[in-house]
Amino acid sequence: MVLKNKITTIEEAISLISDGASILIGGFGIPGTPFCLIDELVKQGQKNLTIIKNDANEDGHGVDLLLKNGQVSKLITSHIGLNTNAINLMNEGKIIVEFVPQGILAERIRAAGSGLIGIVTDIAIDTQLAKDKTKIKYNDIECIIEPALKADFALIHASKSDTFGNLIYEKAARNFSPLMAMAANTCIVESEEIKNLGELNPDQIHTPGPFVNKIIHLEKLTKEYNVLKR
Secondary structure (H helix, E strand, O other): OOOOOOEOOHHHHHOOOOOOOEEEEOOOOOOOOOHHHHHHHHHHOOOOEEEEOOEOOOOOOOHHHHHHOOOEEEEEEOEOOOOHHHHHHHHOOOOEEEEOOHHHHHHHHHHHHOOOOEEEEOOOOOOHHHOOOOEEEEOOEEEEEEEOOOEEEEEEEEEEEEOOOOEEOOHHHHOOHHHHHHHEEEEEEEEEEEEOOOOOOHHHOOEOHHHOOEEEEOOOOOHHHHHOOO
């Protein structure tokens, strides 16, 4: 059996995204954020997007460019404290922000990738985060039912890939990207280095190729990537 070569252009890959799509965006702050994929999404201008990301990046970077371009209607995230623009848009009622504890965010995404409907937890049970959520008793403990977070697309940054989409991440990029690749209907990856199939060490692969649909080779990194020194 010949495994598919999934390399394509960034324009073709991002054009698959339509208005109203939900998008998981990898990254943990700067590490793992797919800045080039986000830049192309800004250029193409898809609207009314639901963005799911650990953070909203900082002013002038990544997700903030989508916010400033008026493309985001809802943001599901752990925190936006480094992005004053996101805070202002939320306070002005121009975007909906759903805050999710960081561990619960990761687990809701993992649940979606594992085919689960949701998870049961007592995290945040006595806080505003539990407001309007379905509650149950489990072993006499009051718990929240948190729905799985599946999305139409995932945008992922990898340090290395092969042509089939087996991926290797660097450092904190592993916090969310492997989970997001599993939880999306279509996974689009930008990769700094692409090898032929069989050239990557199988023991070093973090995301197996069957979860990946499109791969873009980053021949040149933009200045945002230089913030992180490896």
